[in-house]
Amino acid sequence: MPDVPAPQVPAADQTLRILSLLARQPGPVAAQTIATTLGIPRSSTYHLLATLEQHGYVVHLPGDRRWGLGTAAFELGGGYARQQPLARLGRPLLAALSDRVGESAHLAVLTGRDVLYIVEERAPRRPALVTDVGVRLPAHLTATGRAMLAALPREQVRASFPDATALTQRHGLGPATPRALREMLRDVRAAGFASEDGEVTPGFRSVAAAVRDHTGWPAAAVALTWPAEGVERDAAALAEAASATAAELARRIGRPG
Secondary structure, eight states, rough: OOOOOOOOOOOHHHHHHHHHHHHHHOOBBBBBHHHHHHHHHHHHHHHHHHHHTEEEEEETTTTTTEEOOOOHHHHHHHHHHHHHHHHHHHHHHHHHHHHHHHHEEEEEETTTEEEEEEEEOTTTOOOOSSOOOEEEEEESSSSSEEEEEEEEOOOHHHHSSSSGGGGOSSSSOOOHHHHHHHHHHHHHHHHHHEEEEESSSSSSSEEEEEEEEETTTEEEEEEEEEEOOOOOOOOHHHHHHHHHHHHHHHTTHHHHO
């Protein structure tokens, strides 16, 4: 086999390899594991991790002595999602979902502590919502955000929401402490879908399901939103419909099965 040329900028090569390794892990890992797996000197590994931490690409969990991806890495993932693949694949599926259930459907991605809406399919005779394309909202208040946060490693959620100051409010509703958020996400995992009631827009409810990529990572989430007043809707049935659409989108972006 031909020799592989040595990288012209070794530090850049090592940095990208560290990020790629962390992205493939189910949760944060020890610096020694990173150094051993990649064959990078231990001292260099710590220096590179410290630099990545300064720029928000990794976070250090002192209690566990482990490192995980930071919010800046999520921003990169959100940037890729905004460049059409998820939106292009998801738009026809959400249009069909909205037509089928008669409610507005949304597709969102996680960017740090926020969700970014990349597709909206408004149902006939339903009002415009705050969840328009390009809008960002706090992930812990939205059904889409909760669905994706529940699919993340628990250590990652703890690093992103270390204290109450990270849990902003819109209408005085929603989890106000990291413990309350953890308990809510446990309920989401048990139910298999996320929900919110008036925490984004008073008078409206939403349910959502995560779209997992081939690694099991939450690449996006599909949501349905409807008025809380008026015609009674079966939230569980709507969640099942959203979950089916999320599963089909996951299949289309390459998740096995």
